[in-house]
Amino acid sequence: xxxxxxxxxxxxxxxxxxxxxxxxxxxxxxxxxxxxKDEIRNKYNIKSTGRDLIIKELISHFIQGDYLKYSLPNxxxxxxxxxIKNFFPSINKHSLYRKLNNSNMLSNHTLQIIKQSSFTxxxxxxxxxxxxxSDLAELYLEDxxxxxxxxxxxxxYFRYVDDIIILRYDLAQSPQEQQSRxxxxxxxxxxxxxxxxxxxxxxxTQFSYYTTSNNFxxxxxxxxxxxxxxxxxxxxxxxxxxxxxxxLRQRINLLFREYNKSSKNKEDFWRLYYKLKNTVFGIxxxxxxxxxxxxxxxxxxxxxxxxxxxxxxSNFIKQLIYALKLSSNKTHTLLSIINYHNRPIxxxxxxxxxxxxxxxxxxxxxxxxxxxxxxNNKNFAKRLFYELYVK
Numbered sequence: 362x363x364x365x366x367x368x369x370x371x372x373x374x375x376x377x378x379x380x381x382x383x384x385x386x387x388x389x390x391x392x393x394x395x396x397x398k399d400e401i402r403n404k405y406n407i408k409s410t411g412r413d414l415i416i417k418e419l420i421s422h423f424i425q426g427d428y429l430k431y432s433l434p435n436x437x438x439x440x441x442x443x444x445i446k447n448f449f450p451s452i453n454k455h456s457l458y459r460k461l462n463n464s465n466m467l468s469n470h471t472l473q474i475i476k477q478s479s480f481t482x483x484x485x486x487x488x489x490x491x492x493x494x495s496d497l498a499e500l501y502l503e504d505x506x507x508x509x510x511x512x513x514x515x516x517x518y519f520r521y522v523d524d525i526i527i528l529r530y531d532l533a534q535s536p537q538e539q540q541s542r543x544x545x546x547x548x549x550x551x552x553x554x555x556x557x558x559x560x561x562x563x564x565x566t567q568f569s570y571y572t573t574s575n576n577f578x579x580x581x582x583x584x585x586x587x588x589x590x591x592x593x594x595x596x597x598x599x600x601x602x603x604x605x606x607x608x609l610r611q612r613i614n615l616l617f618r619e620y621n622k623s624s625k626n627k628e629d630f631w632r633l634y635y636k637l638k639n640t641v642f643g644i645x646x647x648x649x650x651x652x653x654x655x656x657x658x659x660x661x662x663x664x665x666x667x668x669x670x671x672x673x674x675s676n677f678i679k680q681l682i683y684a685l686k687l688s689s690n691k692t693h694t695l696l697s698i699i700n701y702h703n704r705p706i707x708x709x710x711x712x713x714x715x716x717x718x719x720x721x722x723x724x725x726x727x728x729x730x731x732x733x734x735x736x737n738n739k740n741f742a743k744r745l746f747y748e749l750y751v752k
Contacts, residue, residue, distance in 0.1 A: 394492035600670035
């Protein structure tokens with residue numbers, strides 16, 4: 362029997378991300394931890410639902426198949442939004458280890474590695490960054506999810522890591538009854554959170570209602586996973602959430618500030634061009650591990666149907682472009698990134714695939730940015746993004 366000895370968690374590199382300590386396993390640890398992740402997923406049948414699928418199913422529950430008009434049904438709905446505060450560090454590692462140990466599904470060797478890497482006094486809860494961290498978290502919340510579903514009997518319940526949404530019929534007959542039910546629901550939520558040694562994020566807990574009754578009509582308006590959902594004239598309007606829209610504009614504004622601080626030569630112009638394109642388009646490329654991944658506005662917000670939302674963002678970028686006072690040719694080149702055919706949301710359909718571009722296109726990019734010796738294989742995109750964003 363092969364015995365695998367790996368470095369202890371103390372030797373893992375640590376970085377600080379958003380005031381949280383994240384562990385970065387080395388190549389040796391990553392190989393072992395990936396095998397453990399696969400073992401946990403297979404033996405416990407853990408299937409994490411992606412953000413896009415959750416949003417797609419949530420929309421489907423609202424419009425009930427009307428993808429042409431996005432009309433809302435004539436029913437009263439209650440939407441509860443909340444999240445788990447400081448999730449990973451709050452996980453009760455003793456309860457989790459007891460669950461792993463009592464199930465007798467993992468090998469002793471795997472349990473020892475998990476214990477060594479995760480169940481230590483030096484780390485609160487489950488450490489962030491390990492290949493199997495999210496799977497341990499999902500396993501820990503299995504019964505939590507069941508308790509929520511059992512109590513609320515919802516039309517739909519989704520949890521994306523620590524973000525939670527509950528969709529159900531609103532049976533209240535008055536605003537006063539809505540408020541009474543809300544207080545009861547909050548008490549139950551807090552009870553369930555405490556049961557699993559977790560804390561509800563009060564600031565991110567939101568009750569929304571869509572009621573068609575003339576007595577107390579209420580319109581839909583809530584944010585979830587970067588999207589904003591609103592009811593307008595009995596139609597579902599989907600836009601980018603206010604907080605994400607603000608961050609997106611800040612990031613775009615920073616690109617133009619970087620250009621203004623540069624020498625403003627041809628290389629700097631094309632650097633701005635590709636960075637703006639990578640922000641707005643739906644981009645396909647390779648990550649640092651050589652795995653294909655998708656990013657950019659076109660992919661991150663593919664379900665947006667609010668034309669005004671995208672039009673305002675497009676106009677914001679236009680103002681930044683015109684403020685540069687470039688030549689007409691350069692101005693036109695930058696504007697081509699945000700041009701659309703008929704509707705503003707058509708901008709979200711723009712795509713660029715760095716994986717499938719031709720050798721001539723690669724050469725053109727290299728010449729524009731004056732990057733020498735760009736590899737002509739899958740490392741092209743990795744090296745290009747290093748030159749654009751890291752160097």
